[in-house]
Each structure stands twice: as structure tokens, then as C-alpha cells.
Amino acid sequence: MLSVKTILDDIAAGRTTPREALVASRIAIAGADAAIGAFNIVAELPDGEPQGPLAGIALGVKDIYDTADLPTAYGSPIFAGHRPAMDAALVALAREQGGWVAGKTVTTEFAFLSPAHTRNPRNVAHTPGGSSSGSAAAVAAGMVPAAFGSQTGGSVIRPAAYCGVAGYKPSFRLAPTTGMLTFSWGLDTPGFFAASVEDVALFVDRLLGRPLAIEAVDAKSLRFGLYRSRIDADMSADMRRAVERAAERAEREGAAIVEIAEPDPMAEGRDAHGALQNFEAALALRHVLNAHRDRLSPILVEALETGRRTTPEAYDAARTKAHRARKAIAKLFDDIDVLMAPSAPGAAPAGLASTGSPAFNKLWTLTGNPCVNIPGATDAAALPLGVQIIGRFGRDRQTLSVAAWLANVASSL
Amino acid sequence: MLSVKTILDDIAAGRTTPREALVASRIAIAGADAAIGAFNIVAELPDGEPQGPLAGIALGVKDIYDTADLPTAYGSPIFAGHRPAMDAALVALAREQGGWVAGKTVTTEFAFLSPAHTRNPRNVAHTPGGSSSGSAAAVAAGMVPAAFGSQTGGSVIRPAAYCGVAGYKPSFRLAPTTGMLTFSWGLDTPGFFAASVEDVALFVDRLLGRPLAIEAVDAKSLRFGLYRSRIDADMSADMRRAVERAAERAEREGAAIVEIAEPDPMAEGRDAHGALQNFEAALALRHVLNAHRDRLSPILVEALETGRRTTPEAYDAARTKAHRARKAIAKLFDDIDVLMAPSAPGAAPAGLASTGSPAFNKLWTLTGNPCVNIPGATDAAALPLGVQIIGRFGRDRQTLSVAAWLANVASSL
Structure with missing residues (x-):
């Protein structure tokens, strides 16, 4: 894979130029994308030598981000061109x-569940996950060092886990959503992919001009909460082992591991996610539902019609549950620094008929806490397994730093 | 003016049809808009007889709301057509x-401060206020019974006050912003205009399918907080008298009036509004700032450049102040039901060079509380003066009901 840090270090040291780095990405795309299908469209290389903190970084941009110079179709034939x-x-x-x-990377239809054609670079017979399918795959295949995605349920952390790359979903509203397709304004969160946790932190640090690049962590004072959720029975045995091993490695380095039983309000928050999402999506996409219904997938029509039937009272009740879940998770951080949990139920499912389940992600999207997928573990079939670090709201740098530390000590998961 | 309630009652009673009501609006626009300039474009009448809870209601839609069938230019020549x-x-x-x-109603450039050409129907030598200039004027001139606006500083309540119509800014996130131009995602709020408070409540009740139509209020149990802010010295003498008289009338009907001295965190919240707004606008409009700078007004460029120079740390500090202001206002409602305050510093300024000051609105936009402009009072020159009712967050129906009650008892302000 292409590393943001290596590219920027090489440019700073004069070992390469920004333009050479971009040309390398352009060549990698030309070589790899026919087999993967990560891009909808690839841009022309810019003239001259780029300038600035991200000069030399080629970006895959999920096709729900508006671009004035490139078509933006939101993964729907309705908006082709x-x-x-x-x-x-x-x-x-x-x-x-x-x-x-x-270029613009492939997204599922309106960033929901109907799968697209992108393949998983780790095994092309498997889904890369979704909805940020093309962005995760483009980084995993070594085509670009960084990519933009978005997460409303599990659309960043899940494809990052399936493709074996780092994924980072910031604290809610840390990064602006303006100009991204709205599916659910209370849940939609921009997200980022890169080869390693250190790479993704450095990339977003330079993008937003915020101090997010990783710092050293003191293992002896670290307290990990091992999060035991009501849905843990849905985890594969391999996934369970990967989480346990990550915890063991952290403990061996001197960190404390605290078992956390899921508080009731957080389980209820997870259950409220669907009502929130569908009610808002049915408003945000009302125009396409009413004007282009026959060009929408059945799974999307069902979600939007469910949302349209959801009463304002039921929606308000779901918002109240979300509020309580946010209070409950804030309280957990009185005793721990970060939570540890699976990034997905297991490795990427076979085939392209489904992008997998966001069940292990949607609670953290709803609470708005920063999440990082740590790549490195694999299952018996050598498919990637992701371990997720969830941080305190607003403590994104700490979350990234701890995740990078854990990725390092657990690199032979 | 055209009344939403009268039109819907007449349709329900068979005294008119939805189509006849629309034709009446269409004729009123044709007759009045040449002198006012409220509309950028007027739509063709629909075929047949409309159906539904809003059938017969012609809407003015501020030109920052996307419409797939009508041009949407956001008040900027950059987006003409x-x-x-x-x-x-x-x-x-x-x-x-x-x-x-x-049709689409005139907005100031990107809903900010650079004025447009719309005139105030109460006196065409005066501004209608902004940024929802055309929407307020279209209702005031009797062209449409209802209109959409938006408020980031004071863009609904202020033009409603200047034009002598009811304006309603709902609780933050009660109504979706999806498909509206984003200026500041933490402040942008949809808003609504109609002839009377009862009309605007009925309109939004039917629009959102939420119980918002006014209810009877028990005057004897009502507690008004008369809000004394740090900037009250900037109010005109006429405006001050209008607020005092509204309070006197309410008291005469048996309501309690409680003097509220502005809490420090709320004054600090008002002061933080600019940093929040400009930082977010500089991100939301980064594309136009970088690609079309020479086609932006100087006042907008200045705000966007100020926002670009604002550090993330300063922005985070402003968000913390906003959070504290929201806590402080929530506490005020332990002792009162609604707050009463001026809607603007005074009547509409003469000329079209400025849309007036949002100073008396931006605190309530920042706290996200529901606000209603009560029309009816006038100054010595017969220009409208608006009194503002600010309600508890989420208590929109109560806020509208109290405002309608006060509009009624104070109708000879």
C-alpha cells in the first residue's frame, strides 16, 4: 500500500516530488483498477508541481462528495453524469x-446497503464492504494513499476492516459534511482511509489543520475498556479471538484491561438507530422517493417507506434514546481511556450480493464518538479482521494515538 | 394579506377550490411584484386540482432552497441559472x-448581508430586511399566504418584523435543512412566514405533520420573562415602547411578567456567534471563495477570510461558549414559560443599502430556541415593529400558542 507518511517524508527529504508521487498513484490506478472497480472516474493529472501540506497525496473521493469538475452520481443511475x-x-x-x-470512488446507492460492483483487493471473490466500497478498496489495492468515505451506520469502519486498511470516523461534526449527500443528518459522518493508523492521522491532521497526528502514549497508564455488547453472539470465532488477542497484547505491554458490560441505554441506542436513520432519510431523499421511485433499489425503497411511516413522535422517542446513549457512553470514560470492540462481525462475506453488516458500528455512529479501525489481524483464510478503538467524544488525537500504539504492539495478531 | 387559515377554511367549506386559491396568488404576484421585487422566478400553475393538507397554498421559496424544476442561484451571479x-x-x-x-424568492447573496433589490411592501423606500427578503415581502404584499426562509443570524425574525408579518424559527433541527445552501451548519435554521402567528403555526403543522397548530392558553398561569440584554441600548425608543406595551397587555390579562437580567453565558454566547458562523461559512463556501472570489461581495469575502483565519482552537472555544449559553437559557425556563424581546433594533431602516442588524436575533439562533415574530405594532411613521417570543427548546407549540395569544390581546399595540 501507499503510505501518506512515507510519501510526505520522501517529498520533504527530496527523495521524490509531489508530482512523481501523483504519477505513481495514477499508474497504480491504471494497473489495478480493472480488477477491483474502485473508481467511477479518474481525473487528469494537474499541471505543474502541487504546493501545500498535502502536495503529493492522491485522494480517492467517495462519489457522494460533490465535485464541481467531476460527475457526482451518489451511486444512483438517476444522477448519472x-x-x-x-x-x-x-x-x-x-x-x-x-x-x-x-477520482471519484464507487459508493453503494446513496451510501445505503444496495451493493456496488467493487471487489475486495484482499480476495476479489469477497465484498470490500460498504458503503465506502471504492475508497477502502482503492487504498487497500495501493492505488491511492488516502481516501474520503462517510459513515451513517458502518460505512467507514466496516469496509476498512474488510479491506485491511486503517479507517477513521471522527467525532461527530469535527469534519464538515457540507456538500456530501445527506442520508441522515444526525448520523452522517465523514470518514477517512489510509494504509496505517499513523497515515490516516497524519492525513487528517494536514487536511483539517488540527493537531491529530499521533503522539507517544504511556502504556502503563492506559486503560482499555473491553466492550461486551448484547450482540456479541453475532461475532465469528475468528473475530472474537482477534479482539481477545489485541487485549492480551495491550495488557502484556502494561495497559489495564477493564471488562465493560453494555449499559442498557447503549443497547437501546443501538436499537433506535434505524428509526432515526430512516425517518431522516425519508425526508432527505423525499424528492427521489416521489419522483424516481422506480429507479431505486427495493432495499432503499423499503427503508424510505419505513421512514415515511415513522411518526414524529416515534422519531422524537428515538432521539431521546440517542441522547441517553450519549450520556451513558460519556460516563464510561470516567474509568477508561478508550473502548475496544470488533469492527465487524467477522471477515468480509463471500460474494458481492451484500456489503456485510453494520451491526457492530451503528451504536458508535449514533453516539458520535471517534472510531478507528486497526488493520493487521486475519482469519484462517487470510482475510482481514478489524479491531475497533472507540474514544471519548472530542478526544480524537488520543483515540488515534492509542489505536496506532495498539496496531504496533499487536502487529502480529 | 392572504391567510393560510382562511384559505384552508374556505376550501374545507366549499367556498373556494385549491386551484382558485392558487390562481388568486398568481394574480396577486402579477399585480404586485413589479413594485416589490420579491420573486426571482414565478412558476407555472399546476394542472388540475391539487390534493393534500396544503392544497390551495401558494408558497414563496427562498432561493437558497434547491428546486429540481426551477433555477436556484443562492442569491449569487455565480449560480445564475x-x-x-x-x-x-x-x-x-x-x-x-x-x-x-x-416561485423562488429573492435572497441576499448566499443568505448573508449583502442586500438585494427587494422593497418593503409597507414602505418601498425601506428595506424588507434580509436575508429572507423576498419571502417576507411576498407574504406582506399579499402575494402568497406562506413562504420559506432561513435564519443563521437574524434572517427570518428580522424581515418578518420589518415587513409586519408573522415569522417562525423552529427549534434547531425540528425541520430539515437538507437541500438548503449551507452557510453555517451549527446555526442554519429553516424558517417560515405567514400573515399571522395562527397562520404560520397551521402551515407548519400541515407541512411537517407535527402538532403545531395553536392551542388555547391559560393567561392566568402564563409567566413571561422580559429579557433585558446587554445590547438593549441599541434599541429605538419606539421599539422599547412596543415591547413594554406588549408586556403591559399580557399583565393586564393576568399573565405574570418577570424581569430577566441577561446571564453572563448568554451574553458570551452572543459574542461567540460570529466566530462560529464565519469559521463554518469559510468551510462550507470554500469552493466559491477559492474559485470565484472576484464575484463575491466585499462583505462576504471579509467574513469568509475572517473565518479562514479563525483557528480550530478559537472555533472550539466558541462552540464551548455556545454550549454554555444553551445550558443557561434552559435554566431560565425553570421560572418562566417564554421570553419576550425585541425582534430587531427598531423599524426597517430607510433605503436598500443595508438589510438592518441581526444583533437582537443571533443569540436565539445560537441557542436554537424557537422564536416567533409577532406583528402588529408600528412606529410613528407607521412602519412595523416586531416583538419576539422565545420559547423553551422543543416547546414549539407552546411558543406559537403563547405568541398567537399575545398577538391577539396586544393587537392594538
């Missing part, structure tokens, strides 16, 4: 920092 | 409920 008026905020910011939008 | 991919959520919802989008 659509050209938005403006770049999304994060796209404009990446360009200002010198990054190059290498 | 732009056709969005989808209807905004509220537009799609209004159409589903049987409402007719009569």
Missing part, C-alpha cells in the same frame, strides 16, 4: 492544501 | 402535502 455546483467543503479544503482528487 | 439535482427536503415535503411552489 450529474455535475454539482460546488465542491464539498472537504474536497475544497483538500485541494487548497495541495491534495489531488485522483 | 443553476439547476439542482433534487428538491430540498422541505420543498419535496410541501409538494407531497399538496402545496404549490409559486
